[in-house]
Amino acid sequence: MLLSNLLSGKNELAEEVWVALRECTPVVLGVVPFGITCGIMGLTAKMSGIETILMSVFVFAGASQFIGITMLSAGITGWGILMLTTLLVNLRHLIMGSSLAPYMVRLPFPLQAFLAFFLTDEAYALTISRIHKTRYSVPYQLTVSIVLYLVWVLATITGVVLGSYISDPLTWGLDFAMPATFLVLLIPLLADRISLIVFAIAAVVSVIAALYLPGKWYIIIACLIASLIGGLLEGDSEHAQ
Amino acid sequence: MRSEVLYIIIGMTLVTYFTRFGALALFRFTGVPIWLNRWLKYVPVAILTSLIVPLLLSPKGYLDISLYNDYLIAGIAAAFVAYKSRNIIATLGLGMSVMFVLKLL
Numbered sequence: 001m002l003l004s005n006l007l008s009g010k011n012e013l014a015e016e017v018w019v020a021l022r023e024c025t026p027v028v029l030g031v032v033p034f035g036i037t038c039g040i041m042g043l044t045a046k047m048s049g050i051e052t053i054l055m056s057v058f059v060f061a062g063a064s065q066f067i068g069i070t071m072l073s074a075g076i077t078g079w080g081i082l083m084l085t086t087l088l089v090n091l092r093h094l095i096m097g098s099s100l101a102p103y104m105v106r107l108p109f110p111l112q113a114f115l116a117f118f119l120t121d122e123a124y125a126l127t128i129s130r131i132h133k134t135r136y137s138v139p140y141q142l143t144v145s146i147v148l149y150l151v152w153v154l155a156t157i158t159g160v161v162l163g164s165y166i167s168d169p170l171t172w173g174l175d176f177a178m179p180a181t182f183l184v185l186l187i188p189l190l191a192d193r194i195s196l197i198v199f200a201i202a203a204v205v206s207v208i209a210a211l212y213l214p215g216k217w218y219i220i221i222a223c224l225i226a227s228l229i230g231g232l233l234e235g236d237s238e239h240a241q
Numbered sequence: 242m243r244s245e246v247l248y249i250i251i252g253m254t255l256v257t258y259f260t261r262f263g264a265l266a267l268f269r270f271t272g273v274p275i276w277l278n279r280w281l282k283y284v285p286v287a288i289l290t291s292l293i294v295p296l297l298l299s300p301k302g303y304l305d306i307s308l309y310n311d312y313l314i315a316g317i318a319a320a321f322v323a324y325k326s327r328n329i330i331a332t333l334g335l336g337m338s339v340m341f342v343l344k345l346l
Contacts, residue, residue, distance in 0.1 A: 026329040058254040090260040097264030099284040116262035173340040179293045180319040180336035186289040198283045206291035222291035230283030
């Protein structure tokens with residue numbers, strides 16, 4: 001599978017890379033303000049510039065970095081509590097990993113381990129929408145992953161360097177870029193009745209959960225409930241046929 | 242570089258990596274079970290929805306379904322363009338423009 005993908009000619013490889021670059025550009029633009037904000041936040045939390053940048057280089061997880069930095073600035077420095085929070089915030093990646101597993105388990109182990117490091121919300125959203133449009137593609141996922149990573153690190157560096165000169169870009173409404181790009185990935189998936197039901201359930205549950213539960217729990221709860229119901233409905237319609 | 246912060250960064254790196262690689266490592270030898278596969282089919286719709294909708298309906302941490310919620314208005318505009326064009330650049334361009342104008346008002 002992988003070999004045939006890699007050997008089926010340079011043209012196809014170049015094509016996949018090109019499509020990946022084109023499709024990830026808007027998403028990447030949406031990541032920039034978050035990276036800059038991350039750099040600025042690190043400084044305001046009395047972390048050094050190098051500490052803030054290294055956190056982006058190694059952890060590479062926007063939400064947990066924001067929460068980690070906020071806790072540090074609030075004087076919460078207990079290692080255990082920070083790790084537990086990071087775990088809870090990132091649990092959603094277990095679901096994304098499972099969703100990609102049917103495609104990725106066929107890859108060589110080192111490649112799986114490498115790609116897994118870069119499995120962010122954005123990389124997942126782009127890769128899964130590519131699968132729905134055509135098929136799973138390693139060069140596509142790899143390109144998207146590495147571009148997102150480099151931009152995240154460079155944006156953090158920009159935030160650290162410019163931190164004292166610019167105001168927080170998220171207050172300009174630039175954080176809207178993220179949901180806007182995800183909308184384009186979501187809407188083509190809403191093509192059948194079950195998908196629309198799953199959408200409605202996820203929307204209602206996530207909003208209610210976001211209001212009453214801390215952190216990113218709303219994503220996990222809404223995703224588990226809505227996708228489970230989708231799976232059950234799918235099973236029923238198969239029996240009916 | 243303080244060692245306290247270094248340990249925190251190392252810890253967060255390992256925990257984050259575990260969540261990203263855990264599922265792959267688990268299913269590496271067994272494959273993904275059929276019942277789970279059926280469940281996972283609707284994960285993309287569910288996860289994208291739960292990433293987007295709360296950001297639009299409660300951007301400030303409380304439910305705000307009104308004309309004063311810039312994120313909701315710009316989100317509806319962006320959803321419409323996304324539906325009509327299926328084009329990321331058009332959607333982002335129009336969505337951000339609406340957002341920008343609303344922030345100025």
